[in-house]
Amino acid sequence: MQPNLMINDAEWDKLISDVAFYFEDLTLKRGFQYYKQKRVKSLRMISSRRIMAVVEGREDYAVSLELDHLTESHCDCPVQGPCKHMAAVLMNVAESQERSVNMLANAKAVIDRKKTEVLEASAAAGVSGSRREQAQKLAGLIPGATVAQWREYMALLTAPMAQSVRNPQYSGRALSAIMEVQADLAPAAALLFQLNAHLFILESLIQPLPPNHAGTLSSSSYSLGYYTSIAVSELKEAVTRLMKSGLPLASEPEEWPRVRETLDYVQLEMLTESRDRLREQPYFSFCYDRLWNHWIAPNTSGSELYLEELDALRERASGLGAAANRSALLLAESRMYFYLNDDKAAWERLAAASERPGLHPDELMGFLPPLAEAGHWSRLAAWLEATGPLLNSRLYNLQGYAAYWEDAVRHLPEAEPQMWNTLSGMLPLSQDIYEEKLLAAGKWREWMDYQLAAGKEPSDFRVSDLQPVEKNAPELLLPFYHQAAERFVLEKNRHSYKAAVKLLKRLAKLYKKMKREARWEEFLDAFTARHSRLRALQEELRKGKLIP
Structure with missing residues (x-):
């Protein structure tokens, strides 16, 4: 270190204050570690208040320090602003001036203590x-x-x-x-x-x-x-x-x-x-x-x-x-x-x-908004796939999660299989958005298979809920209605018979829509004959005008 650098008491106090303001406490502590490990090399004066040095880190970093204006100091490391390399050089400077390195390493505490003393004095005086x-x-x-x-x-x-x-x-x-x-x-x-x-x-x-x-x-x-x-x-x-x-x-x-x-x-x-x-x-x-x-x-x-x-x-x-x-x-x-x-x-x-x-x-x-805003669709799909199974709260509305999938698939169609695999793997938590997306995508068979596997009944749905399937793939509803009608009959009470007849009337419309009236007549004859001893059911069939 050149002997022409001298830091007087006023300049030292200012340096402590500047360091406390400019450096994070953790950065100072890490700079102190670098100082103790003697990582500061080639320390030299450029002018009376400017110092250059090389500090060993993940690689060698060049540090330029302006003692009177720390904000104008610079280091080649990736950190923007004050860093541990700059702090280490400052501590070497303090050592060369026979000043307290520990005081510099704890600059924030030193300044805070002084400020507290001022506030306490102010409070004491009123x-x-x-x-x-x-x-x-x-x-x-x-x-x-x-x-x-x-x-x-x-x-x-x-x-x-x-x-x-x-x-x-x-x-x-x-x-x-x-x-x-x-x-x-x-x-x-x-x-x-x-x-x-x-x-x-x-x-x-x-x-x-x-x-x-x-x-x-x-x-x-x-x-x-x-x-x-x-x-x-x-x-x-x-x-x-x-x-x-x-x-x-x-x-x-x-x-x-x-x-x-x-x-x-x-x-x-x-x-x-x-x-x-x-x-x-x-x-x-x-x-x-x-x-x-x-x-x-x-x-x-x-x-x-x-x-x-x-x-x-x-x-x-x-x-x-x-x-x-x-x-x-x-x-x-x-x-x-x-x-x-x-x-x-x-x-x-x-x-x-x-x-x-x-x-x-x-x-x-x-984690999802930054990826969507940046248009990183492949990475967004991967994050949706990874985080979906972790969304295990039944109190949470998954519509926002589903919307991110829509964005990802719209921009990256090849991500669609990831979406279906993820949503199906999240069942039953994802039930609502899974069913909604199946219908929106026209995946009628997959939607129907899921309802049958889940043990759903036609009575679990409003008529309007089933209209898209009736319109686009009516044949898929046949086993759904047939099985439900048979289960109602097995309950053997007037109320269940009425429910069975309602389903049979909807079946009649489906067969007519598919132009398979002969098949319907064949089924109805077999159904009536099979349950001929159930007088109450026969009465409900007549009331529904299904049989004479």
Whole structure:
């Protein structure tokens, strides 16, 4: 290292602050590992504030650091924005200046501690003025704050509502209080602030009492009330609308640290939320899905970020121990393999995650929209085939799943056999959409065979339900009606005789339509003779004008 680089105390404090804002905590920890493993090579000065180095990773990566403007730094690795290679070089710089490498590796904790001290001092002194004046003072801190600090401000601003009933009105008031302090932020930063505000309120709805508060209900036993559930549903809809606009990270790459900090928070909540009740998709699993699908994946090229998230998930789950939900972990891993185009690995984890308590159907369906939107029809068909058997909830409407099959087959006709095999393999759960598609495709014989195999009776259908078959393949209904009429006769009561006669009259129309009246007369004569001792049946046949 050239001796002309000197970092004074003020510059060191600024560097700690910049690193805390620009780097994700997990990235710093991995950079520290690279530093300890001495992976930084060829460190040299280009100018008094610019440093170049080579860092050994999966391959050798060239790093260029601008100490005064970290956002202008660069690394050749696939990660967009700050990475572990850059962090490792910074720690080598700290060592050369005889500064605390540990302080740099824990920059976020250092800055958070300082910010907490300032807030505590402010609270101890008593912030003068109304809450609006206090909010205006806090607004000036928001543009340079971390996500963790944003959450501190949100907690301070919503504190007066701590004892409020958790309902949609509470959500609206809390969101208004938080947005009141929103400073002049660039588009991406503003979207991230709004998302974190919604996440903050979502957490307050799901866990309305502090973790150590006496009487707090555990996540496994806490059940949301009716109005709280409405508020949560409205928040989820708001999050969906917010994320659909996309996140302009290409023009604001300096927001990647906040994206990663938001992801880190959502990841933790997702891995620890309860899955005992799966009548709706777990809340933070929903947010994790949307965050990757709408904001992170569209701004990511290459595989590095997905591989890092796999490492982060496993490291977080290992640290959580028994508190980590296995199904949530496997689902998150499958999502990363999905983005890596390793579908086999993704399906293996989804199958394991679907074991009890399992996954909500919406979590499985979440893999399909990106494929349909991208027009990847062959891959969509493969995913439909893999996920269909895992949709095992009878409470779930499969019409959306069926619609994806229609899109896939319309664009890729050769995928139709996959569809039929999958739907038949999902019976009886897929019964409604299977029958509907058989009729729509004009597969009359297959439809009829299924009804006979399932033990269905003509009385299970409305007349209008059977009209398409009567019109297009009336001969298929003959055994259906014949068998049902014979079963009614065997019951030997007046009501069943009347039902048998109704079916016989429908049979007469079918034979006439097929121009096989002679065959009908032959059958009716044999039927009447065979049951000649059943006087009540004979009476019903006469009333129906089937016999004289």
